[in-house]
Amino acid sequence: MTARLAWVGMARATDVGRIRSHNEDRHLVRPPLIAVADGMGGARAGEVAAGIAIQALDNLTASPRPGDLRRAVEQANAEIRRSAAGATARAGMGTTVTACMLGDDGRMYVVHVGDSRAYLMRHGRLRRLTDDHSVVAELVRGGALTEEQANRHPQRSVITRALGATDRVSADAFQVGVEVDDLVLLCTDGISAMMDDTAIREALTSGASLDDAALALLAAADAAGGEDNATVVLARIGHGADTAVPEPAEFVPATPRVATLPRPTVEPGARTSRAPEPGRVLERVPTTRSRLLLAGVIVLAIAGVGAGATAWAASRSHVIQADDAGQVRLYAGLPYSVLGIPLMDDGRPIGVPATAVLAEDPSALDQGIQGEGEAVALATRLIWRYGLPVQWKVPAVDGQP
Numbered sequence: 001m002t003a004r005l006a007w008v009g010m011a012r013a014t015d016v017g018r019i020r021s022h023n024e025d026r027h028l029v030r031p032p033l034i035a036v037a038d039g040m041g042g043a044r045a046g047e048v049a050a051g052i053a054i055q056a057l058d059n060l061t062a063s064p065r066p067g068d069l070r071r072a073v074e075q076a077n078a079e080i081r082r083s084a085a086g087a088t089a090r091a092g093m094g095t096t097v098t099a100c101m102l103g104d105d106g107r108m109y110v111v112h113v114g115d116s117r118a119y120l121m122r123h124g125r126l127r128r129l130t131d132d133h134s135v136v137a138e139l140v141r142g143g144a145l146t147e148e149q150a151n152r153h154p155q156r157s158v159i160t161r162a163l164g165a166t167d168r169v170s171a172d173a174f175q176v177g178v179e180v181d182d183l184v185l186l187c188t189d190g191i192s193a194m195m196d197d198t199a200i201r202e203a204l205t206s207g208a209s210l211d212d213a214a215l216a217l218l219a220a221a222d223a224a225g226g227e228d229n230a231t232v233v234l235a236r237i238g239h240g241a242d243t244a245v246p247e248p249a250e251f252v253p254a255t256p257r258v259a260t261l262p263r264p265t266v267e268p269g270a271r272t273s274r275a276p277e278p279g280r281v282l283e284r285v286p287t288t289r290s291r292l293l294l295a296g297v298i299v300l301a302i303a304g305v306g307a308g309a310t311a312w313a314a315s316r317s318h319v320i321q322a323d324d325a326g327q328v329r330l331y332a333g334l335p336y337s338v339l340g341i342p343l344m345d346d347g348r349p350i351g352v353p354a355t356a357v358l359a360e361d362p363s364a365l366d367q368g369i370q371g372e373g374e375a376v377a378l379a380t381r382l383i384w385r386y387g388l389p390v391q392w393k394v395p396a397v398d399g400q401p
Contacts, residue, residue, distance in 0.1 A: 005106050005178065007031045008238035011210035013249040015218045017190055018226030018257065019345075025188050025231040026050035026095075028057055031242035032102040033064070034233050036116050038188040040162065040376065041093030049080045049095040049164050057099055066109040069101050070173045073111050073163065080164035092377065094164035098130060098186055102237070103175075108184070112172040115159050117192050119185040119200065120176065126201040129176060132192075133161035135383060151196060155351050157189070157228075158380050182237045187217065190230030194221040210234045211249040218251045226253075320378060321366055322354030323347065328365070330379045350379045356386040 010031075016023040024039035024046035037053045039046025056076035060068050076097070084090045096114025103109055110118055115132040131137060135158045136150040150156060163169055178184075185204065195203070195217075203216040214232045221230045319331050329347030357364055364382060 003239040004104060005102055005180070005237055006240055006242045007034070007102065007235040008240060008243055009210050009234075009236035010034075010243055010246050011214040011234040011249055012232065012246065013211075013214040013218055013251050014231040015190070015222065015226070015229070015251045015253070016257075017228050017230055018222065018253075018255075020229055023047070023229045024050055025190070025229040026054045027186070027231050027233050028054045028099070029233060029235075029245050030058060031245070033057055033060065033069075033099065034101075034184070034186055034235050035097060035099035036186045036188050036231050036233055037095045037097045037163075038114065038116050038190075038229065038231070039093070039095040041090065045084075045090040045093035046095065048083065048090060049093040050097075052076050052079050052083065053095050053097045053163055057097075063104075064101060066101065066103055066175070069099055069109055069111045070171060073097055073099070073113065073171050074169060077163045077169040078167075081167060084164060094162035096159065096188070097163055100184060100186065100235075102178070106178070108176045108178045108237075110172075110174055110176060113169060114162050115157075115192070116186070116188045119187075119197075120178070121183040121185065121201065121204055122179065122181075124201075124205065126197055126204070128197060130172065132159075133172075134159045135380070147196070151193075153351065155383055156193060157348070158350070158376065158383060178237050180238050184235045184237070186233040188229060188231045190226075190228035191217055191221050191232060193228060194224040194226070194230070204234075210236065211246075214249050215251055219254065222251075222253050222255075319366065320350075320364065320382070321347075322358075323349075326354050328352040328354050328357060328382060330376075350383055352382050352386045357382060360386075 010029055012027060012029050014023060014025055014027065022044060024044070026037045026039065026047065028035040035054060035057050037050035039048070039050030041049060053073070053076040056072045056079065057069070060072055080094065084093050096116040098112045098114070098116040098118050099110070100118060101109045110129060112118065112130045113133065115134045115137070116130075117132070118129040120127045120129055131141070134156065136145060136153045136156045138160065139145040140147060140150050145153065161170060183204065185200070187200075191200070199220060200217065203220050204213045206216045207213045214234055217232050218230055317333060320328060321331060323329050327349050329349050331344055331347040333342070333344035354365070364378065
């Protein structure tokens with residue numbers, strides 16, 4: 001009797017990147033399951049959606065059946081929809097998900113929605129297992145763009161499928177034959193958008209261990225710009241028992257990160273021999289010095305709350321405008337600055353000329369949009385209507401692409 005296949009080696013690592021203020025990626029390493037999810041949506045709603053997807057997979061039994069994987073993804077989609085409907089701050093949230101499971105039959109089962117990816121490396125050759133559900137990927141598959149053009153395309157981050165986007169999710173589900181010593185890579189687009197497949201393969205073969213390979217992928221993505229959260233899960237296939245779940249490998253960027261907004265802090269006073277013992281609270285008689293100190297603490301606390309509120313508002317606010325070159329851009333943030341630090345980014349070009357929009361739908365520009373999900377939805381509609389070649393457009397339904 002042939003020994004069962006198992007994940008005999010594993011590694012995982014994640015990085016917030018150079019641009020994002022927080023990490024909305026989530027991942028799962030729980031043999032026989034591995035998965036990654038890349039959340040989207042303002043006010044940290046993306047991490048909520050990604051967390052729901054990962055939790056649905058983690059709730060499966062210790063020995064799930066292949067069909068359970070797809071059902072878990074469908075249940076996660078329904079839960080994300082319910083959660084978004086119950087909270088204004090979560091409206092429009094969604095997530096990608098790419099999950100793999102080793103079956104008892106010696107095959108690997110994959111379920112995939114969005115533009116996170118699954119790769120298989122065998123004998124030094126890297127094979128992409130999943131198709132990106134994105135605007136540019138559709139154009140590549142249709143022959144309108146090359147892979148190289150797609151990697152530089154301003155619309156490369158616009159996806160066409162995500163959990164939470166519709167009541168019924170269309171997930172790719174398939175099985176793959178695997179062998180001993182195969183290496184499986186799951187990654188979010190913080191890796192694949194920064195590196196082509198050749199660079200990914202080089203990073204995978206650059207270290208002596210799976211941890212080394214995972215950190216090499218994050219380092220390469222960071223060196224290329226680190227434009228998004230990046231998450232990596234690696235798993236090697238062999239005979240025997242599943243390895244223990246590893247701790248995440250700690251990634252230290254070569255260039256220190258700079259916070260986008262200063263965070264006022266109040267350093268706690270040094271403890272002295274006269275400090276109260278733990279569990280005791282002593283009431284002091286106010287003095288002029290203590291009143292001044294209290295006033296200073298209150299001012300700093302108010303400043304901290306104001307900075308936090310400003311940062312939250314900036315994370316929620318988006319606007320679609322024409323730039324100086326006459327191209328439409330999606331901007332995130334507020335048109336102000338704090339201590340000389342701008343609260344609005346440089347904008348993401350969406351590949352649409354402003355003249356085309358202004359001629360037919362001028363109200364689409366210069367409007368404030370709350371939440372990344374709604375902003376991306378409007379940008380996607382503009383792309384489909386004004387930015388794609390006519391031969392690649394699809395019929396609209398009720399005025400929506």
